[in-house]
Amino acid sequence: MKFTNFDFLGIKKYTLGVSAVLMGLIIVCALVFGVLLDVQFSGGTIVTYTYTGTVSEDTVQETAESVIGKDVSVNMKKGVSNLDSFEIVLNEKEGISADTQSKLTDEITKAFADNDVQLLSNSTVDPIIGMEFFAKSLVAIALAAVLIVIYVAFRFKRISGWSAGVMALVALLHDAIVAFGVFVIFRIPLDFNFVAVILTILGYSINDTIIIYDRMRENQRLYSDLSRTVLVNRSIGETLSRTINTTLTTIAAVAVICVVAVVCHVESILSFSFPLLIGMISGTYSTIFVACPLWTIWQDHKAKRQPKRKAVTSTR
Numbered sequence: 155m156k157f158t159n160f161d162f163l164g165i166k167k168y169t170l171g172v173s174a175v176l177m178g179l180i181i182v183c184a185l186v187f188g189v190l191l192d193v194q195f196s197g198g199t200i201v202t203y204t205y206t207g208t209v210s211e212d213t214v215q216e217t218a219e220s221v222i223g224k225d226v227s228v229n230m231k232k233g234v235s236n237l238d239s240f241e242i243v244l245n246e247k248e249g250i251s252a253d254t255q256s257k258l259t260d261e262i263t264k265a266f267a268d269n270d271v272q273l274l275s276n277s278t279v280d281p282i283i284g285m286e287f288f289a290k291s292l293v294a295i296a297l298a299a300v301l302i303v304i305y306v307a308f309r310f311k312r313i314s315g316w317s318a319g320v321m322a323l324v325a326l327l328h329d330a331i332v333a334f335g336v337f338v339i340f341r342i343p344l345d346f347n348f349v350a351v352i353l354t355i356l357g358y359s360i361n362d363t364i365i366i367y368d369r370m371r372e373n374q375r376l377y378s379d380l381s382r383t384v385l386v387n388r389s390i391g392e393t394l395s396r397t398i399n400t401t402l403t404t405i406a407a408v409a410v411i412c413v414v415a416v417v418c419h420v421e422s423i424l425s426f427s428f429p430l431l432i433g434m435i436s437g438t439y440s441t442i443f444v445a446c447p448l449w450t451i452w453q454d455h456k457a458k459r460q461p462k463r464k465a466v467t468s469t470r
């Protein structure tokens with residue numbers, strides 16, 4: 155597959171415009187519909203029961219709400235050896251008392267007398283601790299992004315490393331917002347899976363970007379007479395086959411995990427694999443149509459400013 159003659163930068167106005175519109179829509183959706191936080195971050199109580207046979211999710215929710223007197227959510231989880239489980243999640247600052255817990259277990263057991271319902275665990279997360287976890291997770295993401303910029307800046311000095319690193323960071327921010335949009339639009343609560351998805355996408359996306367940067371650096375050394383536009387287009391085209399093959403292979407594997415998670419009703423895996431799938435697609439797109447065009451625009455802007463600075467200096 156040869157794409158060395160395709161003008162990738164020729165459509166940068168459209169690709170950057172699509173990205174800008176998409177980012178705007180995600181932000182609007184987050185403001186209008188709100189962001190769901192899992193108990194791990196918002197604080198609350200999770201009561202887990204195991205069972206056999208078939209249990210109605212609606213009946214579990216109705217029974218729990220009648221006992222607790224507050225709205226709850228129910229997560230059904232598939233297990234092994236026909237031993238499945240469900241979680242009753244209460245997103246409240248205050249936990250439930252021992253008496254309420256005992257009454258809840260009694261009522262659930264009565265409602266599903268033929269399903270051998272057993273209490274597995276009861277955990278309460280303080281909201282302050284939950285927000286501390288969330289803040290530390292954001293710090294970890296920010297630190298990873300900063301280290302990536304520093305690495306790219308020193309690794310690719312030949313092609314103006316700091317600007318290359320900053321534009322790579324902008325592309326990573328694009329991918330992070332896309333993954334965040336999946337959680338918002340599909341009403342998936344933000345939990346530790348969100349942090350894992352973002353960090354995974356950062357590593358995956360920057361790998362594609364570095365491959366192109368490396369080819370740009372090599373082509374600049376081999377063909378010093380190439381214009382900036384031709385250099386970037388040629389470098390993207392020469393690495394595109396590798397990018398497509400790697401992306402398709404990885405996406406296929408993650409897509410299989412998504413299908414298995416849907417079939418087996420494993421929500422915890424689906425809430426990780428599906429945003430990761432969309433994020434990987436976004437990572438490939440942003441590498442080619444966000445990072446490289448933005449780097450080119452910035453370098454062209456610098457080149458235009460240099461003659462003006464020289465003119466001012468000579469006048470003085």
